[in-house]
Amino acid sequence: MKILQVNKFYYPHRGADKYFLFLEKLLKSHGHEVRVFAMSSAKNLESPDAPYFAEEIDLHNLTWKNKIKASRAIIYNQEAKRKFKKLLADFQPDLIHCHNIYHQLSPSILDAARQAKIPVVMHLHDYKLICPNYRLYTEGSACQRCCQQxxxxxxxxxxxxxNFSKSLLAFIEMTVHHRFLKIYKKGVTLFIAPSEFMKKICIDFGWQDDKFIVLENISPINSTKINSEIKEYFLYFGALEQEKGIDLLIRAGAESKRPIKLAGTGRAEHELRNLALKLKADVEFLGQLQGDKLHQVIAESLAVVIPSRWPENMPLAAIEAMGLGKTVIAANIGGLSELIKTGDNGYLFPPEDWQQLAEYLKQLQAPEALEIGKKAAASRKDKTEDWHYQKLITIYQTVINKKEL
Known part of the structure; x- marks a missing residue:
C-alpha cells in the first residue's frame, strides 16, 4: 500500500509528532511504501521528501510583515497546497493519513486530496476540530462554549x-473552515479518535457518528521487564503549561512532604518554580528529557502523576508509563478513565482536588506501587505494535474500498 503521512512537524516535538514518526516506521516495517509531508524546519529529521515540504512558519517569532503572511496561510495555505499537489502527482498514494495540519499547513491540502480523489483519514490528537484553541480549556477551566460552532x-x-487579535484570527479560521468551506467535512473520509471521549465530544459538538472510529494509542516502549529498583519520587513528564495542572502536583507534594520531579519545559515553568519555593516543596526541575534518559527517569519513579485540568484525550504519557509498569495517578478527566481504574491499575482523583492527590502521595509506598504497576503493564500487554497495526490497516483498507464501518 502507498501511504502518505502528513504532519506539520517532522521532529519529535510533542506527543502527536512522536506518534506520527512512530507510525511512519511501523508502516515501513510491514513493507508499505510511505512518504511524508510536513513543514520545513532546521529541527526536522532527514527525509528524501524534504524538497516537497511547505515553507516554515514560526508562529512565535514573526515580524509584522510575516504576521500578515502567516495569517493568510493559517486560513488557507496556497504554497502548502501547491507543494502537496506536486507530491500527490509524483507519489500517487492509495491513502493519506493526516495528523496535526492546522495553522502551519492548513486544511488547504485537504482540497488538493479531494481534487485528486484520494481518501483521507485524520488522527485527532487534540480538539482543534471543534475548539478554536484546540484544548477545550480557557480562563483556567475546561470549556465547551464553542459547541455547535x-x-x-x-x-x-x-x-x-x-490575546484579542490571535483569538479573532482563530474565530475567522474556524468560521471559514467549518461554516463556509466545510473543508474538513468534505475533505476527510474518516476521523480516527484515540478515545471514546474524543468521539463522543465531537458528536456532542454536532459531528455525525459515522465520521469517527476509535483507535486507542499505544506506546512504542512497552517493557516486558518491570524495574523493581524504584526510588521515592513522583514524576510528571510533559509540557509545563497551566492546563496540565502541575501546580496542583506541587501543592500536593508540599502537603504530603513527598519529592517531585518534573521533566519538561513550557510557559508556566517560572511560575511553577516560584510556587515550589514559596511552598518549600521538594521539587526538582529536570528540563526536557527524551529517549533513554526519559525512560530511566520514568522507570525509577515511584509513580507517574498526570494532574491535568484540561480534558486529556488519550495521553501518551499515561500509556508510556503504564507500558513501563508504573503506577499512574491521574485526574479523572477526558479519556483517562478509559485507561485507569482506581485501585486496580492506577488511581484517579477529581480534577483540581490536590488534597485527594496529596492523600495518594502520602499513602503510596514501594510495595504497592510495584504491585499496581504490574497490573498497569498487564492491562496494556495486548495493546502491542502488531495489534495497533492490524487495527489501523483494517481502517485503511475499509476507507480505500469505501466499505461501511
Whole structure:
C-alpha cells in the first residue's frame, strides 16, 4: 500500500509528532511504501521528501510583515497546497493519513486530496476540530462554549493566549473552515479518535457518528521487564503549561512532604518554580528529557502523576508509563478513565482536588506501587505494535474500498 503521512512537524516535538514518526516506521516495517509531508524546519529529521515540504512558519517569532503572511496561510495555505499537489502527482498514494495540519499547513491540502480523489483519514490528537484553541480549556477551566460552532465565544473570552487579535484570527479560521468551506467535512473520509471521549465530544459538538472510529494509542516502549529498583519520587513528564495542572502536583507534594520531579519545559515553568519555593516543596526541575534518559527517569519513579485540568484525550504519557509498569495517578478527566481504574491499575482523583492527590502521595509506598504497576503493564500487554497495526490497516483498507464501518 502507498501511504502518505502528513504532519506539520517532522521532529519529535510533542506527543502527536512522536506518534506520527512512530507510525511512519511501523508502516515501513510491514513493507508499505510511505512518504511524508510536513513543514520545513532546521529541527526536522532527514527525509528524501524534504524538497516537497511547505515553507516554515514560526508562529512565535514573526515580524509584522510575516504576521500578515502567516495569517493568510493559517486560513488557507496556497504554497502548502501547491507543494502537496506536486507530491500527490509524483507519489500517487492509495491513502493519506493526516495528523496535526492546522495553522502551519492548513486544511488547504485537504482540497488538493479531494481534487485528486484520494481518501483521507485524520488522527485527532487534540480538539482543534471543534475548539478554536484546540484544548477545550480557557480562563483556567475546561470549556465547551464553542459547541455547535459558536466560535465567537473564542473572541469574547480571549481563548488564544488571552490575546484579542490571535483569538479573532482563530474565530475567522474556524468560521471559514467549518461554516463556509466545510473543508474538513468534505475533505476527510474518516476521523480516527484515540478515545471514546474524543468521539463522543465531537458528536456532542454536532459531528455525525459515522465520521469517527476509535483507535486507542499505544506506546512504542512497552517493557516486558518491570524495574523493581524504584526510588521515592513522583514524576510528571510533559509540557509545563497551566492546563496540565502541575501546580496542583506541587501543592500536593508540599502537603504530603513527598519529592517531585518534573521533566519538561513550557510557559508556566517560572511560575511553577516560584510556587515550589514559596511552598518549600521538594521539587526538582529536570528540563526536557527524551529517549533513554526519559525512560530511566520514568522507570525509577515511584509513580507517574498526570494532574491535568484540561480534558486529556488519550495521553501518551499515561500509556508510556503504564507500558513501563508504573503506577499512574491521574485526574479523572477526558479519556483517562478509559485507561485507569482506581485501585486496580492506577488511581484517579477529581480534577483540581490536590488534597485527594496529596492523600495518594502520602499513602503510596514501594510495595504497592510495584504491585499496581504490574497490573498497569498487564492491562496494556495486548495493546502491542502488531495489534495497533492490524487495527489501523483494517481502517485503511475499509476507507480505500469505501466499505461501511
Amino acid at each position: 459558536r466560535y465567537w465565544e473564542c473572541v469574547k473570552h480571549r481563548c488564544l493566549e488571552n
